Amino acid sequence: xxxxxxxxxINIGLFGKGHASATEPLAEQIRAGAVGLKVxxxxxxxxxxxxxxxxxxxxxxxxxxxxxxxxxxxxxxxDTIKAIDGRVIHTFHTEGAGGGxxxxxxxxxxxxxxxxxxxxxxxxxxxxxxxxxxDMLMVCHHLNPxxxxxxxxxxxxxxxxxxxxEDVLQDLGIFSMTSSDSQAMGRVGEVVIRxxxxxxxxxxxxxxxxxxxxASHGAxxxxxxxxxxxxxKRYISKYTINxxxxxxxxxxxxxxxxxxxxxxxxxxxxxxx
Numbered sequence: 001x002x003x004x005x006x007x008x009x010i011n012i013g014l015f016g017k018g019h020a021s022a023t024e025p026l027a028e029q030i031r032a033g034a035v036g037l038k039v040x041x042x043x044x045x046x047x048x049x050x051x052x053x054x055x056x057x058x059x060x061x062x063x064x065x066x067x068x069x070x071x072x073x074x075x076x077x078x079d080t081i082k083a084i085d086g087r088v089i090h091t092f093h094t095e096g097a098g099g100g101x102x103x104x105x106x107x108x109x110x111x112x113x114x115x116x117x118x119x120x121x122x123x124x125x126x127x128x129x130x131x132x133x134x135d136m137l138m139v140c141h142h143l144n145p146x147x148x149x150x151x152x153x154x155x156x157x158x159x160x161x162x163x164x165x166e167d168v169l170q171d172l173g174i175f176s177m178t179s180s181d182s183q184a185m186g187r188v189g190e191v192v193i194r195x196x197x198x199x200x201x202x203x204x205x206x207x208x209x210x211x212x213x214x215a216s217h218g219a220x221x222x223x224x225x226x227x228x229x230x231x232x233k234r235y236i237s238k239y240t241i242n243x244x245x246x247x248x249x250x251x252x253x254x255x256x257x258x259x260x261x262x263x264x265x266x267x268x269x270x271x272x273x
Contacts, residue, residue, distance in 0.1 A: 001014050002014065002033050013035035013036070014033070014034055014035060015034060015035065015036050015037060015038040015065065016029030016030065016032075016034030016036070016037050016038070017029065017037070017038065017043065018037030018038050018039040018040075018049055018050075018052075018053035018064060018066075019039065019040075019043045019044060019046075019049045020049065020052055021048045021049070021052065022052060023052050023055050023056050023059075026052060026053055026056040027056050027059070027060065030056060030060045030062055034062075035062060035063075036057070036062045036063040036064060036065065037053040037056065037057065037062070037063075037064050037065075038064075038065045038066070038067070039053055039064065039065070039066040039067065039068075040066075040067045041067055041068060041069045041070055041071075041099055041100075042067075044069075044074060045066065045067065045068050045069045045074055045080070046074045046075075047074065047075055047079055047080070047082070047083035048083075050064075050066065050080065050083040050084060050089075051083050051085070054084065054085075054087045054089065057087075058087065063088075063089075063090060064089050064090065065089070065090040065091070065092055066080075066089055066090070066091055066092065067092050067093070067098070067099050067100065068080050068091070068099070068100040068101050068105055068108075069100075069101060070096075070099050070100060070101065070102050070153075070156070070157055071102070071153070072101055072102070076101060077101040077104050077105055077107060077108060080101065080108070081108065081111065084111075084113070084114075086113050087113060088113050088114075088115065089113065089114060089115070090114075090115045090116075090117065091105075091108055091109070091114055091115070091116050091117065092117060092119060092179070092181060093117070093118060093119040093122070093181065093185060094106060094108060094109050094114075094116035094117060094118065094175060095118060095122060095162050095163060095165070095166040095169075095175075096157065096159065096162055097121075097122050097133055097137075097157060097158055097159070097162075097163055097185075098119045098121075098122075098181055098185040099157065099185075102156040102157055102159075103156065103159055103162070106162050106165070106166075106169075109169065109174050109175060110174070115176065115177070116174070116175045116176060116177070117175065117176070117177035117178065117179045117243075118166055118170060118175055118177070118178050118179070119179055119180060119181040119185045119186070120178060120179070120180055120187050120190050120191050120194040120195075121133065121136070121184070121185055121187055122163050122166055123166070123167065123170070123178065123194045123195070123197065123198050124167050124194065124197045124198045124201045125163050125164045125166065125167050125201075129160075129163055130158055130160050130163070133158045133163075134154055134155075134158050136184045137154045137157060137158060137184065138150070138154055139184070140183055140184035167198050167201060167202060168202070168206075170198055170202075170238070171198070171199075171202040171206060171209065171231075171234075173234055176237075176238065176242050177238050177239070177242045177243050178191055178194065178195045178198075178238045178239050179191065179239075179243065191239055192239060195235055195238055195239055196235060198235070199231055199232075199235040202231070203228060203231065208228050208231070209228060209230050209231035209234065210230065211230050
């Protein structure tokens with residue numbers, strides 16, 4: 001894979017497969033050039049795999065990303081949290097429509113050691129989101145609409161309540177990144193536009209975004225409405241400094257603390273994003 005990407009004029013990092021009951025098979029992938037490890041439910045997001053991947057990440061100073069166990073076959077969200085054990089980890093599609101402990105994977109975003117992201121197909125929440133995702137999930141996972149168990153699985157993963165909440169959690173900064181996955185949940189060309197569609201929807205629904213002190217940023221724009229600079233900083237950070245710094249934040253010695261971070265290279269304090 002590294003050889004195949006050698007001629008491309010962009011930086012590409014490949015994740016290794018974070019599935020083993022010992023550290024050495026995982027460490028071999030890092031030494032071979034993988035930039036991190038990905039734990040995915042399709043290969044078994046077991047507590048052992050999570051623990052071993054994070055041990056290797058601490059040793060080699062790389063990151064771990066996770067797509068947790070939708071069917072809760074290997075444990076529930078509490079078991080995953082216990083296996084993570086306070087170590088820093090990045091969670092894909094933390095809302096859960098892209099996969100993850102049903103129905104409550106979203107609670108993991110409240111942990112200080114978790115770096116949560118959204119994959120963009122669920123952003124923003126619209127009248128067509130649920131219907132589209134049910135069909136998309138059935139096709140992507142080769143499910144049969146005539147089999148009740150397949151339909152029940154799809155219904156457990158596509159939840160209007162948590163998808164609708166995702167926009168607000170992005171606006172509050174609890175979800176700190178927007179991204180793209182692959183296949184059904186991957187629309188890499190739409191990351192930026194969907195990020196700003198969420199910002200627009202949230203401004204219409206929630207008004208000008210104020211910081212933690214209750215202050216709005218920016219003078220009146222001359223048309224009688226306040227500038228929304230705090231929201232602009234928050235949303236542009238979701239696909240720039242936050243994903244870029246995700247690797248830097250994941251250190252074995254000091255799990256990321258929003259409030260203690262310095263000003264970023266772009267002049268925006270991460271505490272404001």
